[in-house]
Amino acid sequence: MTAAKGFLAAGVHAGIRSSQADLAVVRSLAPAVGAALFTRNRVQAAPLMVSKAHLAEADPQAVVINSGVANAATGVRGELDAVATAAEAARLLGLAAEEVLVLSTGVIGVPLPLEKVTAGLALAVPALSVDGGADAATAIMTTDTKPKQAVVARDGFIVGGMAKGAGMIHPELATMLAVLTTDYPLAADEADSFLRPAVDVSFNRISVDGECSTNDAVVLLANGAGGCARDDVSFAAALREVCADLGAQIVADGEGATVLIEIEIAGAASEADATAIARRIATSPLVKTAAFGRDANWGRVLAAAGSAPSNGGFAKL
Known part of the structure; x- marks a missing residue:
């Protein structure tokens, strides 16, 4: 999570959950650019709506994530709590509120215990360090x-990341x-163009239980601190590799899962057909x-493939 130059992280127990670490902060020391993709579920949690608004105003420099409470279906209070979380984190970090993204995961319909989040931020921000990645990854579970966690090192730059997920896993x-x-150098308007295709071939192609959630997000922060020359092909491949690694870890850790299956489609009329099948x-x-x-029982596989919304091509089977 903090293998790339110029990134700090922390994970602490804020008291949202009974004993487990439940609040993570990730921060770039060097000015960063960023992008984020969010769930397509039409019911979207308050922190996602606030983070979308912040992305429209500024480049993200920090991300705050709490676990235990999703802050979804919490109405106006939920939005105000998400705004307050970003504002308090920004105050402690010396940033503008719009430079902080907020994410939550946990039980839907339960209000965020803002006083605990605030107290947790007072613990997490001083604890930020280059060694805090493991604590942050634990706190979002x-x-x-x-x-x-996953990391890929290339000549002159590093891509790292952390993820959580075990249930309610299904594209998109x-x-x-x-x-x-x-720490690869990206311009402000480039982050999305790299993140979107990487997510499309990784996180958007995993499934555990077919259920889509209200809180999901993938955030990319790029600060250019590696000082390397541009090699966009190499960077895109490294980003895809990290996303694929994290996606595979999510599926392998699926609730009740004992088997990990990788499906490869050959001979489809198009990539869209292959994906649908x-x-x-x-x-x-x-x-x-x-x-x-x-x-x-390959007959079950064949029957499922034939019922997919595709242009066919099964006559030769």
Whole structure:
């Protein structure tokens, strides 16, 4: 999480949960640019709406994530609490409120205990360090059984990240959060163009239970502190690799999961068709039960593939 130059992180116990660390902060020391992608669920949590507004105003320099409470379906109070969280973090970090993104994960419909979050921020900000990545990755866990981090080093730059997710996992971005950091140099208007395709071939192609959540987000912060020459092809590949690694960790840690399946489609008429077929297979209860029972019942795979919304191409089978 903090392998890239110029990034600090911390994870602390704010008291939102009974004993587990539940508040994480990630901060770039060098001026950063950033982008974020959010769940397509039409019910969106308050922190997502606030973070979207902040992204429209400024480049993100820090991310605050709490676990235990989703701050979703909490009305006006929820939005005010998310705004207050960003404002307090900004005050402690010496940033503008719009430079702080806020994310939450946990139980839907429960108000954010703002006083605990505020107290937690007072602990987390002084604890920020280059060694804080593991603590931050632990603090964002909910039903996860293990923290999830990944890092890829290339000649002159590093891409790192952390993620959480184990249940309510299904494209497009379902109960999962990820923060990606890099010291590769990007212009303010470039971050989204690199993040979007990387997410599309990784986080948006995983599924555990077919359920889509209200809180999910992937955030990319890039501060250019590595000082390397531009090699956009290498950077794009490294970003995809980190996203794919984190996505695989999420699926492997799925609630109740005992089997990890990777689906590869060949010979489809288009990438869109291939994706549709793969998703249909991945979400088939019959395919899942066959995999759980270690039963190589390929007929179930074929039946699922044939029911996908695609242009066919099955006549040769």
